[in-house]
Amino acid sequence: MPGRLTPRSPRTAFRPGRLRAAALGTALATVLVPALSACGGDASTAGGGATLKWASSYFPTHWDPVVGGSGAQFRELALVYASLTRTDATGKAVPDLAKSWEYNTKGDQITFHLRPGLTFSDGTPVDATAVKAAIVRAQKQKNSALFGDLTSIKSVDADGLDAVLHLSQVDYQIPQLLGERVLQIASPKAAASPTKLDQNPVGAGPFTVTQLVPGTKVLLKKNPDYWDAKNIHIDNVELTSAPDAATVVSGLQTGVYNFADIAPSQAEAAKKAGLDVFVQPGFNANNISLNVNKAPFNNAKVVDAVRYAINRQEFVDKLTFGYGSATNQPFPKGYVAYDPQSANDYAYDPAKSKQLLSEAGYRAGQIKLVLVIPAEDPQAEVVQAQLAKVGITVDIKVDKNWATPFFAKDLTLSLYGTTGRDSAAQTLTAHFGPNGPLNLSSPYEPSGFEAAIAKVRQTPLDSPDYTKVLQAATRAGLESKALVFTYSSPNLIAKSKSISALPKNPAHIDWTGVTIGTN
Numbered sequence: 001m002p003g004r005l006t007p008r009s010p011r012t013a014f015r016p017g018r019l020r021a022a023a024l025g026t027a028l029a030t031v032l033v034p035a036l037s038a039c040g041g042d043a044s045t046a047g048g049g050a051t052l053k054w055a056s057s058y059f060p061t062h063w064d065p066v067v068g069g070s071g072a073q074f075r076e077l078a079l080v081y082a083s084l085t086r087t088d089a090t091g092k093a094v095p096d097l098a099k100s101w102e103y104n105t106k107g108d109q110i111t112f113h114l115r116p117g118l119t120f121s122d123g124t125p126v127d128a129t130a131v132k133a134a135i136v137r138a139q140k141q142k143n144s145a146l147f148g149d150l151t152s153i154k155s156v157d158a159d160g161l162d163a164v165l166h167l168s169q170v171d172y173q174i175p176q177l178l179g180e181r182v183l184q185i186a187s188p189k190a191a192a193s194p195t196k197l198d199q200n201p202v203g204a205g206p207f208t209v210t211q212l213v214p215g216t217k218v219l220l221k222k223n224p225d226y227w228d229a230k231n232i233h234i235d236n237v238e239l240t241s242a243p244d245a246a247t248v249v250s251g252l253q254t255g256v257y258n259f260a261d262i263a264p265s266q267a268e269a270a271k272k273a274g275l276d277v278f279v280q281p282g283f284n285a286n287n288i289s290l291n292v293n294k295a296p297f298n299n300a301k302v303v304d305a306v307r308y309a310i311n312r313q314e315f316v317d318k319l320t321f322g323y324g325s326a327t328n329q330p331f332p333k334g335y336v337a338y339d340p341q342s343a344n345d346y347a348y349d350p351a352k353s354k355q356l357l358s359e360a361g362y363r364a365g366q367i368k369l370v371l372v373i374p375a376e377d378p379q380a381e382v383v384q385a386q387l388a389k390v391g392i393t394v395d396i397k398v399d400k401n402w403a404t405p406f407f408a409k410d411l412t413l414s415l416y417g418t419t420g421r422d423s424a425a426q427t428l429t430a431h432f433g434p435n436g437p438l439n440l441s442s443p444y445e446p447s448g449f450e451a452a453i454a455k456v457r458q459t460p461l462d463s464p465d466y467t468k469v470l471q472a473a474t475r476a477g478l479e480s481k482a483l484v485f486t487y488s489s490p491n492l493i494a495k496s497k498s499i500s501a502l503p504k505n506p507a508h509i510d511w512t513g514v515t516i517g518t519n
Contacts, residue, residue, distance in 0.1 A: 079220055121202050375398060
């Protein structure tokens with residue numbers, strides 16, 4: 001569902017969900033547990049055992065994975081929920097709840113074989129019936145954030161531990177798609193009441209919830225029945241909604257937390273404080289969203305004028321503190337879907353921008369735009385200053401309810417960015433497809449994109465042609481006049497040295513093999 005995707009700012013993300021979380025917490029606190037005080041120390045709490053104390057800027061607004069969607073909070077939900085697949089350090093889909101899978105000859109049917117003997121934390125079997133229930137719920141639940149990601153799945157047959165997915169088209173992206181971001185699987189028994197599930201999450205992941213305070217804090221313990229429990233060495237998790245960014249590093253220093261996502265501006269202070277700064281690779285990319293259905297962007301020359309007016313390196317220099325890089329596409333350089341042939345398209349050229357505006361019939365100062373964003377953001381000021389240099393006036397409007405007009409495609413100009421998808425094809429369709437939630441110009445799509453993305457889906461991931469076909473789809477998508485990409489940046493995490501190194505799985509936080517000792 002469009003309104004559930006998580007946008008990103010120079011730190012990590014615009015966080016309209018944080019605003020909703022406070023109200024939700026007030027409404028539900030009386031029916032849930034009381035707030036819990038933070039514990040000092042590094043490796044354990046009064047309950048004993050290795051304890052992860054995580055201060056999260058993405059504290060989940062919802063614990064129903066169908067509602068929470070595939071925004072940044074999927075990392076926190078992955079503490080509780082497992083998926084059919086997950087990704088390895090190369091970004092490739094590998095087994096999770098499903099031990100294996102295979103396609104039919106035509107490529108329009110895939111069968112997932114589940115691991116035997118698994119249960120959800122409420123004792124319900126993890127079987128094909130549970131997989132079917134999760135997919136159907138994600139497709140049909142009214143407040144689902146995921147139905148737009150599952151359009152290739154026509155129906156599901158459940159046969160014991162075999163879930164057979166019948167597809168509406170040849171689509172070899174399904175194993176890549178159905179991982180932690182898009183199909184975290186809840187107990188069908190618990191999900192019979194989605195509202196209760198939102199307050200009391202029940203999954204088959206590495207941890208189970210013992211106490212939950214909406215929008216504030218969650219306590220979890222290791223799930224002994226998790227399929228890979230032998231490689232989970234953390235006994236307890238205290239997940240807390242991060243306070244003001246300025247206090248996170250001091251909280252890590254004093255032991256209130258031992259793990260937290262941080263802004264690039266905090267990285268140097270964290271290092272000086274003796275903390276480890278973990279650079280997590282990701283698919284993050286920020287953009288300026290234009291609506292070609294509204295003036296002045298219904299004039300292609302004005303769109304191109306904006307493209308040439310953007311100095312991407314300035315975003316990197318001012319906002320990422322050395323951790324980001326300029327990009328004109330929805331993928332960071334080096335990722336399989338990044339198209340080298342498009343790397344230098346629309347390079348910064350303010351003189352050409354002014355010329356195009358003149359050719360479009362606009363004098364300097366004649367175009368006045370309103371840039372709508374959900375919260376104060378230095379990105380907006382950079383955009384404002386850069387467009388002013390070519391004669392376009394931009395007024396910045398902060399609207400905490402920004403998501404409603406953005407996803408209704410009512411805005412003319414805004415900012416956005418995402419954590420991407422494990423399926424590059426899904427990232428592309430979200431940005432460039434006619435129904436793409438990140439396409440402010442829907443139902444517009446660039447010519448040739450539909451055929452290019454269909455070819456990606458029809459190409460097996462292990463085909464020698466896959467990279468070429470995928471990059472061609474990126475190139476076709478970049479013909480879109482609805483988005484101007486600016487920069488990408490990794491996720492930054494500061495942690496106590498007592499926490500061992502984390503697997504560098506792109507965009508994911510994987511606790512497999514991670515240990516917590518003492519400093």
